[in-house]
Every structure is written in C-alpha cells, then in structure tokens.
Amino acid sequence: MTFFLTGILFPFYWMVSSSFKTQAEIGGRHPVYVPSALNLEAYKELFDPAHPSFQNFGANIVNSLKVSLPTALVAVVLSVLGSYAIARLRFRGKEVLLNSILMVYLLPGVLLIIPLFSMMANLGDRIGFNVQDNLGVLIVTYLAQTLPVALYMLTNYFRTIPDEIEQAALIDGCNRLEVIWRITLPLAVPALISVFIYTFMIAWNEFLYALVFLNSRELFTMPIKVNTIFSDPSPRPHVVMAASTIMTIPVVILFLALERFLEEGLTAGAVKG
Numbered sequence: 001m002t003f004f005l006t007g008i009l010f011p012f013y014w015m016v017s018s019s020f021k022t023q024a025e026i027g028g029r030h031p032v033y034v035p036s037a038l039n040l041e042a043y044k045e046l047f048d049p050a051h052p053s054f055q056n057f058g059a060n061i062v063n064s065l066k067v068s069l070p071t072a073l074v075a076v077v078l079s080v081l082g083s084y085a086i087a088r089l090r091f092r093g094k095e096v097l098l099n100s101i102l103m104v105y106l107l108p109g110v111l112l113i114i115p116l117f118s119m120m121a122n123l124g125d126r127i128g129f130n131v132q133d134n135l136g137v138l139i140v141t142y143l144a145q146t147l148p149v150a151l152y153m154l155t156n157y158f159r160t161i162p163d164e165i166e167q168a169a170l171i172d173g174c175n176r177l178e179v180i181w182r183i184t185l186p187l188a189v190p191a192l193i194s195v196f197i198y199t200f201m202i203a204w205n206e207f208l209y210a211l212v213f214l215n216s217r218e219l220f221t222m223p224i225k226v227n228t229i230f231s232d233p234s235p236r237p238h239v240v241m242a243a244s245t246i247m248t249i250p251v252v253i254l255f256l257a258l259e260r261f262l263e264e265g266l267t268a269g270a271v272k273g
Helices: 002-018 023-027 041-047 057-088 094-106 109-127 135-158 163-171 176-187 189-205 208-213 222-230 237-257 259-269
Strands: none
Touching: 002 237, 023 237, 041 057, 041 237, 057 094, 057 135, 057 176, 057 189, 057 222, 057 237, 094 135, 109 135, 109 208, 135 189, 135 208, 163 176, 176 189, 189 237, 208 222, 222 237, 237 259
C-alpha cells in the first residue's frame, strides 16, 4: 500500500514543488526534492501582465471552462433522455443499441478526427460558420467522445431504480416527463454527478482535438497552452509545472468534494442490469 501511494502521490508532489523551484534547482545535476524558497516566478509569468514573458494563462483557463462546462452539462441532459428511453421503453433492438454504443471506443480517437472535421466543415459551409477557432465546434466533438459512455452508465443506473416507483407515480396521474423530473432524477443524483465529472474531466484535459481545431492563441485551452510553453525554444520547466499544477488542482478538488457520489454512481452504472 505504501509503495502504491508513493507511486501515485510522489509525481503530484514533484509537479507542485517544481513549480516553486528556480531553473537552477530544476536543471541541476542532483535532484532537489524541497525548494529552497517559495519562488513565485513561474506563477508571475503565467498571470502577471507586468512580467516580460507574460503568458496570459487566465484566458486559457476561461477557454477551458467555456468548453468543459457546456460539454458536461449537455452530455448530462442528452444522456438522461437517451438512457431513460433505453432503460424503460420497450422497442426492438435496444440491447443491441446499448451494446453497440460503446463500439466507438474500439477505435482510437485519432481515427475519428478526419471524419469529424470533414463533417463539421461541410456543415459549416452549408450553415455558415467556421470550423477553425470555434469553441462551439470543439464542444460538439467532445460530446461525440463522451456521450456513448455517459449513455451506457446512466442506462445501467436507471435499471437499478425499481420500476414500481415510477408505475405508482403514473397511476397517480403523473406523465412520463413528470416521473423523470420528480422521481427518477432525484434518485439518480450520484450517477448524474458521475457523468458530469467524467465528461468535465475529459473536456478539461483533452489535447488532440483542441490542437486540430484551434489555431488562435487567444482561444487555446490549457493543455494546448502547456504544450506551447513546453515546446518553447527557451526551456522553462518550472513554468510548465506551474501551469500543470493549476490545470490539475480544480479536477482534484472536484473529485475529492464529490467522491461519495462518484463512487456510488460509477459502481451502480458500471454493472450491467
């Protein structure tokens, strides 16, 4: 257990501590495990407009939020409607449909970039929007990646909710939408939170699609910005570590705050009913 925890926590500690080190401490021949002082130079470069190498990392955080939050919210709404239909309604081929939903994950994400880009480009030519440097298009591509597993998770969770509860509500005069809103959704809060966190984390950390669809530096999300700093001809690993720390902390806080719901939702949603 100690070895396991060390293997998980030490890289995180090294990232955070390196963000406070000087370039000499990071680039030295011998590793420095504890910074000699609380050096904020890397964070100043990221956020202080007066810094000569100002990176305007705050704008990248906002861009990541603009993409991640709508992706998570829309994924929850769409997956609720689709998964409830599969779990409760009777129609031919629904088991085949549920199992085939995950077939998209048999293919690596890089194979889907060209078809998605071509499809969005053709749609943009007809409707009149630009595929490049469009955060809305990026959200659609993220939904294409996250909706299948979100549907699968929620479908299996809805199947754990006794059907008799919903039938009683229908007998009492509720329609199907009222049953979903008043009965099913309150009981499915852990699964909804799990889906939200899952899709948020994917959009928050996604790199490949953002690299393809975004060219403007003003619209870069955090993973693209971190890669840009890392690829700079003048190596500044302490700045990369500071940016990576800022990118990681919100996800860690979100996970720790909602861990109970996440564990319950993933446990129930991962078991096929």
